[in-house]
Amino acid sequence: MSSHKQTIILTEKEEMTKGKMIAQACHASLKAYKKADKEKTSKWEKQGQKKVILNAGDHKLEEIHQQAKRNNLSTSLIRDAGRTQLKPGTKTAVGIGPDEEQKIDNITGQLGLIK
């Protein structure tokens, strides 16, 4: 059985606290999870629900999201409501999967981990 994972891609912003960033990641994770194919989700759960957290760096979240869509991967793009630290509509996170590792790596392979 091929390995499955979920990947969350974030952009670190000076004006965003760590707590805020974590909340955005959780939004992305849950939204992509809900959209995902149930068979893939079930495999992923049996395999330990691997989650990988990446840094989008200069790459655009919107671009990654669209690329995941074109590849028929479950994907979520999170925009902040802008009530606290960010401007309304600021893109903060993308969630992809659960899906096969290789399919996700084809899109996010060049991104580094959040340290």
Add this chain to the structure above:
Amino acid sequence: MSSHKQTIILTEKEEMTKGKMIAQACHASLKAYKKADKEKTSKWEKQGQKKVILNAGDHKLEEIHQQAKRNNLSTSLIRDAGRTQLKPGTKTAVGIGPDEEQKIDNITGQLGLIK
């Protein structure tokens, strides 16, 4: 209609990277979500899926989880498999809800936000 939220409680540890911490939070969020009452979950979704990220001291995660259980709140306690940065079984995160804000605040009211 009363306000609903989901709260994630984390322990910051020196040996844990920010990415690792985010992954633990996503585990806790998803696990508590899946256990939650569907009617409450649906209200929470309509209200914008508020998530609050709090900081707990080292020994409090288990205590908070048990207290949430006793109060019949959906709750998850995450233990790390210990393959990378932490000792196996280290408690890293608790998720509570979605549920009514007041019920969650009764348990987590004294904890501060993750900055």
